[in-house]
Amino acid sequence: MHVSPRASRPTIHDVARVAGVSRGTVSRAINGDAYVSAAALAAVQRAVAETGYVVNRAARSLVTRQTGSVLMVLSEPQEKLFEDPNYSTLMRVAMRRLAERDISLVMMLSGNDGDRDRVVRYVRGGHCDGVLLVTTHSGDPLLDELSRQHIPAVTCGEIPGGRHQVPFAAADDRGGAQRMTQYLADSGRRRIATITGPLDTPGGLLRLEGFCDVLGRKATKKLIAYGDWTRRSGELAMTELLARSPDLDAVFVGNDLMAAGALAALRAAGRRVPEDVAVAGFDDSSVAMSTHPLLTTMRQPLEQVAEETVRLLLELIDGSEAVDSVVLPTELIVRESA
Known part of the structure; x- marks a missing residue:
């Protein structure tokens, strides 16, 4: 079918005419109705491609009661979004997986009260089918709001405290830290310090x-x-540790970015790495391969964590009443710093 340039964009009626089926059949096929025959579905798909028809999400949402979008919420200040490479990995994987289902990803920040209020208004307005929470802090009031709205939600990482039973996908943070600390101890280090992330x-x-x-x-x-x-x-924390415990000979740092800061502080203090102080990180992000010396770290399978997080959320959106959380193993990556 040739659509005149003067005509408006193709409609569902155009698709029905080209496919040789009723408008109702086109609507059912587009909305995934199981009672559309294989032949009719194929005809509709060919007609959609031929006409260039684009589904009207607003109209479809009236039928399916779904918006076709998922909200990703980062509970951190804006500057962290651009500094930490882990966030870009999570977004890239989530966007790809959701696109396979023709679902859009919307990103919002909730690092302060104003941002959090905007997220709450967005959720209350029914603008998303589910919420993917990143770096959620215990006690975050957004968790209570999601519970009240009965909207599907999952988190990257288990929420501390046990108050909110939200499904999650995560690396084995505790087991990975145990293995890294044991590695430093087995390497002969006797005065091992740590730099943690936020404890909430x-x-x-x-x-x-x-x-x-x-x-x-x-x-x-x-x-x-x-x-x-x-x-x-990480730089400030390392400086503080050296002042308190100048005889320390190793430090396990809670992520690679802070470990890079710790390396800078040790250089400024005239400490050699790893001869005087061994330094180990966590993540195996791109940062670990850009430090001098190259960073020994605990690799978390971040892409797989993101895949599992999206899978859990899609299962909830599709109607599953409960899903099982997933904890994935970490891997010790030994390089030059320890």
Whole structure:
């Protein structure tokens, strides 16, 4: 069929005429009705391609009661979105997986009260079919709002505290931290410190717990400093540790970005890595291959975590009443820094 340039964009009526079926059949085929025959479905698909018809999401949502979009919420300030390469990996995988279902990904931040209020209004307005939460903090009021709205939601990482039973996909943060700390101890390091992420996030809390599991009483307060996942916070925390415990000979850092900051602080203090102080990170992000020396780190399968997170959310959107959370193994990657 040739559509005149003067005509408006192709409609469902055009598709029905080219396919030789009724408008109702076209509508049922587009909306995934199981009672459309294979022959009719093939005819509709050919007609859609020939006419260049684009589904009107607003109209389809009246039938399916779905918006065709998923909301990804990053509970961090805007600058972290651009500094941490892990977020770009999560977004890339989520966009690809959702596109396979013709679902759009909408990104919003909730790093402060104003941002959080905008997210709540968006969810209350019924503008998304589900929510994918990234770096969620325990006690976040957004979790209560999602529960009230009965909207499908999953998180990257388990929410600390156990108050909210939201399905999640995550790397084995605690087990990975245990293995890295044990590796440093087995390498002959006797005064091992750690730099944690925020303790109201799963990675921050569980990686600290893994560190303490291995060292027990040796994990004293003097050997624990706190960061916020940024490179600058790692540098400041490392400087603080050196002032408190100048005899430390290893540091396990909660992520690669903070580890890069710790390396900068050690250089400024005249400490050699790994001769004087061994440094180990967590993630195996692109940062780990850009440091000097190259960073020993714990690899988390971030792409697989993202895949599993989206899979869980799609199952909930499709009507599953419950899904099982997924915890994936980590892998020790030994390089030059430890």
